Amino acid sequence: AQSVTQLGSHVSVSEGALVLLRCNYSSSVPPYLFWYVQYPNQGLQLLLKYTSAATLVKGINGFEAEFKKSETSFHLTKPSAHMSDAAEYFCAVSLLFSGGYQKVTFGTGTKLQVIP
Amino acid sequence: DAGVTQSPTHLIKTRGQQVTLRCSPKSGHDTVSWYQQALGQGPQFIFQYYEEEERQRGNFPDRFSGHQFPNYSSELNVNALLLGDSALYLCASSSISIRDRGTGNTIYFGEGSWLTVV
Numbered sequence: 471a472q473s474v475t476q477l478g479s480h481v482s483v484s485e486g487a488l489v490l491l492r493c494n495y496s497s498s499v500p501p502y503l504f505w506y507v508q509y510p511n512q513g514l515q516l517l518l519k520y521t522s523a524a525t526l527v528k529g530i531n532g533f534e535a536e537f538k539k540s541e542t543s544f545h546l547t548k549p550s551a552h553m554s555d556a557a558e559y560f561c562a563v564s565l566l567f568s569g570g571y572q573k574v575t576f577g578t579g580t581k582l583q584v585i586p
Numbered sequence: 587d588a589g590v591t592q593s594p595t596h597l598i599k600t601r602g603q604q605v606t607l608r609c610s611p612k613s614g615h616d617t618v619s620w621y622q623q624a625l626g627q628g629p630q631f632i633f634q635y636y637e638e639e640e641r642q643r644g645n646f647p648d649r650f651s652g653h654q655f656p657n658y659s660s661e662l663n664v665n666a667l668l669l670g671d672s673a674l675y676l677c678a679s680s681s682i683s684i685r686d687r688g689t690g691n692t693i694y695f696g697e698g699s700w701l702t703v704v
Contacts, residue, residue: 513676513696513697513698514629514676514695516692519692560628567642571617571634571636572680572693573631573644574631574693576628576629578628
């Protein structure tokens with residue numbers, strides 16, 4: 471079984487401040503982890519993914535995430551928030567089955583508000 | 587290179603009716619998954635199609651069914667609509683290809699179809 475917990479359904483930061491969105495996962499096997507962003511009335515856009523190649527993963531728009539196995543965490547960070555970062559962010563864990571099929575489980579999402 | 591395309595973008599149905607949503611995967615992708623995203627929640631996995639067969643299924647009743655065509659496009663059908671079926675339905679495509687196998691196939695999402703049941 472796999473699951474994802476996102477701590478904080480709403481996060482507010484000032485423009486230029488550090489963004490930290492928390493994600494903890496549970497997986498019976500080494501996980502593949504993703505962060506997606508969803509802007510209002512839009513679909514999901516992939517920010518970054520962890521596939522065991524490196525624990526620190528860099529994504530688009532200046533975001534990065536660090537995989538910490540000991541803490542079962544995959545927190546998303548950005549050094550300086552921009553107004554355009556206001557959106558909802560979803561952490562997800564993927565379980566691969568034999569044959570290459572996969573099932574992705576999403577967290578409940580964190581809405582990021584950026585205050586001017 | 588077109589991404590994942592879905593249609594229609596918005597629709598309103600009455601309780602008890604049936605609805606069909608359509609999805610064309612990203613070019614080169616052979617696997618289509620469907621997700622339901624209710625307001626204020628994360629996407630919930632409905633099912634996944636590969637080679638025109640349902641390969642994985644989430645915790646959704648049989649009222650939810652699907653189909654995949656030889657060109658990899660897919661349909662999601664929902665029968666006997668309930669008010670609780672109102673949601674954003676997202677289609678996602680990926681590739682069970684040698685290139686990505688074992689590294690976490692990247693899944694690309696469409697813009698979704700907004701279904702309102704009244």
